[in-house]
Amino acid sequence: MPVLTDEMTAAIKAFIPRYPNKQAVTLPALHIVNERLRYVPLEAVVEIAAILELHPAQVQDTLSFYGYFKQDAPGGEIRAWVCRSISCALRGGEEVLDHMCHKLGIKPGQTTGDGKLTLEFAECLGACEYAPCMLAGKELVKNLTNETADQYLQKLKAES
Amino acid sequence: MPKFEPVLMANMHRPDSHTLKVYESTGGYQALKKVLKESTQESFRDLIKNSGLRGRGGAGFPTGLKWTFLPKDHPGPIYLCINADESEPGTFNNRYLMELDPHQVIEGTILSSFATKASTAYIYLRIEYPTCYEHLEAAIAECYAAGYLGKNILGSGYSLDMYMHRGAAAYICGEETGLIESLEGKRAWPRIKPPFPAVEGLFRKPTVVNNVETVACVKQIADRGVEWFKSIGVPPDPNNPRDAGSYGPKLYCLSGHVNKPGCYEAPLGITCRQLIDEYGGGVWKGRKAKAAIPGGISMGLLTEAELDTPLDFNGPGKVGCLGLGTAAVVVADETVNMVDFLHNSCRFFAHESCGQCTPCREGTHWSLSMLDRIKAGKGRLKDLDLLSEIGNHIGIIPGTTICGLSDGAAWPIKNALKKFRGDFEEYIKRTNPTGYMITDAVPALEGAGSH
Numbered sequence: 001m002p003v004l005t006d007e008m009t010a011a012i013k014a015f016i017p018r019y020p021n022k023q024a025v026t027l028p029a030l031h032i033v034n035e036r037l038r039y040v041p042l043e044a045v046v047e048i049a050a051i052l053e054l055h056p057a058q059v060q061d062t063l064s065f066y067g068y069f070k071q072d073a074p075g076g077e078i079r080a081w082v083c084r085s086i087s088c089a090l091r092g093g094e095e096v097l098d099h100m101c102h103k104l105g106i107k108p109g110q111t112t113g114d115g116k117l118t119l120e121f122a123e124c125l126g127a128c129e130y131a132p133c134m135l136a137g138k139e140l141v142k143n144l145t146n147e148t149a150d151q152y153l154q155k156l157k158a159e160s
Numbered sequence: 161m162p163k164f165e166p167v168l169m170a171n172m173h174r175p176d177s178h179t180l181k182v183y184e185s186t187g188g189y190q191a192l193k194k195v196l197k198e199s200t201q202e203s204f205r206d207l208i209k210n211s212g213l214r215g216r217g218g219a220g221f222p223t224g225l226k227w228t229f230l231p232k233d234h235p236g237p238i239y240l241c242i243n244a245d246e247s248e249p250g251t252f253n254n255r256y257l258m259e260l261d262p263h264q265v266i267e268g269t270i271l272s273s274f275a276t277k278a279s280t281a282y283i284y285l286r287i288e289y290p291t292c293y294e295h296l297e298a299a300i301a302e303c304y305a306a307g308y309l310g311k312n313i314l315g316s317g318y319s320l321d322m323y324m325h326r327g328a329a330a331y332i333c334g335e336e337t338g339l340i341e342s343l344e345g346k347r348a349w350p351r352i353k354p355p356f357p358a359v360e361g362l363f364r365k366p367t368v369v370n371n372v373e374t375v376a377c378v379k380q381i382a383d384r385g386v387e388w389f390k391s392i393g394v395p396p397d398p399n400n401p402r403d404a405g406s407y408g409p410k411l412y413c414l415s416g417h418v419n420k421p422g423c424y425e426a427p428l429g430i431t432c433r434q435l436i437d438e439y440g441g442g443v444w445k446g447r448k449a450k451a452a453i454p455g456g457i458s459m460g461l462l463t464e465a466e467l468d469t470p471l472d473f474n475g476p477g478k479v480g481c482l483g484l485g486t487a488a489v490v491v492a493d494e495t496v497n498m499v500d501f502l503h504n505s506c507r508f509f510a511h512e513s514c515g516q517c518t519p520c521r522e523g524t525h526w527s528l529s530m531l532d533r534i535k536a537g538k539g540r541l542k543d544l545d546l547l548s549e550i551g552n553h554i555g556i557i558p559g560t561t562i563c564g565l566s567d568g569a570a571w572p573i574k575n576a577l578k579k580f581r582g583d584f585e586e587y588i589k590r591t592n593p594t595g596y597m598i599t600d601a602v603p604a605l606e607g608a609g610s611h
Contacts, residue, residue: 020363067330068287086504
């Protein structure tokens with residue numbers, strides 16, 4: 001059974017005319033798969049390589065350079081990035097990240113048991129005026145405190 | 161001097177400022193129409209060259225001059241890449257432009273593509289900006305529908321395609337040749353230069369890489385002219401023949417321990433203290449500043465006494481910083497321990513070093529290991545000399561690496577140890593009272609690392 005659906009394959013192929021060679025579609029293809037599966041298993045790498053006429057090792061080499069794509073298991077429904085870079089750290093970002101880890105019983109990079117949330121640290125989210133901040137899915141959570149982090153987690157729980 | 165009037169941020173407060181309708185209602189795409197009708201590609205390129213516009217991404221290279229490095233009469237294709245990988249800690253000005261005024265960025269990109277004879281423009285956007293992605297994608301679609309992109313734009317005979325390309329959370333993709341490698345689908349390892357991208361860049365074709373704010377300035381110059389642009393900012397230093405001046409408006413980012421963090425448009429050359437006090441409402445909690453980053457973490461550190469440094473392309477360099485960088489000021493108040501500050505900086509660069517060059521890969525990681533140990537109360541005064549040695553031996557400036565990432569890692573180390581050495585010595589002596597004088601080799605702490 002292929003991992004890539006027809007829809008994913010079509011979405012990847014739609015990027016090919018944008019570039020003079022197919023290798024340039026590597027990152028778009030990884031994003032397309034990652035957005036749908038929340039990880040990019042090795043089987044998907046092989047199938048992407050076949051579409052782009054590359055050796056699987058070329059796709060895997062690129063994938064492994066970025067810490068962004070998970071390979072062993074799908075991430076949570078929401079991936080939340082808590083910033084730990086300087087502007088956020090000056091305003092308590094690392095303490096909030098510790099608090100969230102403690103609260104959820106997971107370390108950065110891990111997913112909660114119910115599969116709801118993957119917690120990550122981020123290097124500068126580019127929202128330093130709202131420090132400390134967190135990017136949860138597409139939502140930017142501003143001026144995080146332990147309390148607002150708890151509220152966010154409760155909201156997430158209530159939605160399920 | 162006349163009162164400064166913001167232009168880059170002038171329309172961001174309008175409802176739906178990211179739509180074509182609102183953009184056109186404020187004079188949007190008039191510059192493009194005028195340039196396509198009245199200018200040749202060469203004359204428009206010369207206009208930008210004469211304006212003295214310097215790149216807003218960090219290096220401050222004159223934009224028009226960069227464009228002239230493209231080979232003459234090249235059969236094409238020529239590529240323009242917009243560097244929207246804004247990842248320098250403390251920096252978020254491009255996010256404002258792309259999220260709240262994406263058409264300004266796109267009009268600037270079309271104009272810059274016209275001037276460089278590019279047939280395709282790629283906007284390389286960091287993955288951390290999902291709203292920017294949505295707004296830019298929608299804006300590009302609006303432009304194709306309106307005839308501002310595609311074949312034979314507005315009947316001028318000039319054709320351009322524009323595409324978004326998303327990164328995957330790697331700082332090194334902001335380095336222009338790292339960006340090119342990443343766009344080609346490879347690991348983002350910066351290339352040895354020469355050949356420079358203008359000669360052999362994306363897909364081995366002539367390529368220009370420009371920052372988001374740079375092309376927004378191009379659009380403003382097309383609208384308002386060279387004289388307007390040169391009426392703002394700082395003219396070249398007559399005693400420095402290599403200074404190209406610091407003209408035009410700049411988006412300054414202000415964050416950290418200030419009352420009103422934010423993105424502020426001001427003429428190039430305001431001082432760091434003016435930015436903090438007049439725009440940012442001063443240091444928070446009634447405290448004093450201890451230090452400030454002048455332009456993104458890689459530029460180094462200003463002391464409180466150095467806050468009157470003008471934030472133009474030359475100012476920060478005069479007080480030992482690397483440069484203006486992205487003009488992102490981060491303020492640390494008097495309660496901050498510089499050990500914590502430098503630990504954060506070293507951890508960032510250790511995490512983001514691409515691993516290609518040994519001095520950077522090893523230097524950033526060993527500096528972090530030492531800061532980990534110092535922070536844990538096992539520091540020795542000798543470590544400070546070792547840290548200095550690392551700071552002095554990694555980077556383009558001593559000539560040991562391919563790209564400038566390690567200069568960016570080295571400058572905070574060098575500045576912190578030179579300007580705040582007392583903080584480090586005091587911390588080490590206080591937390592390691594029996595061992596601070598030991599000079600024997602000691603192992604790194606277990607579990608130390610950036611990932």
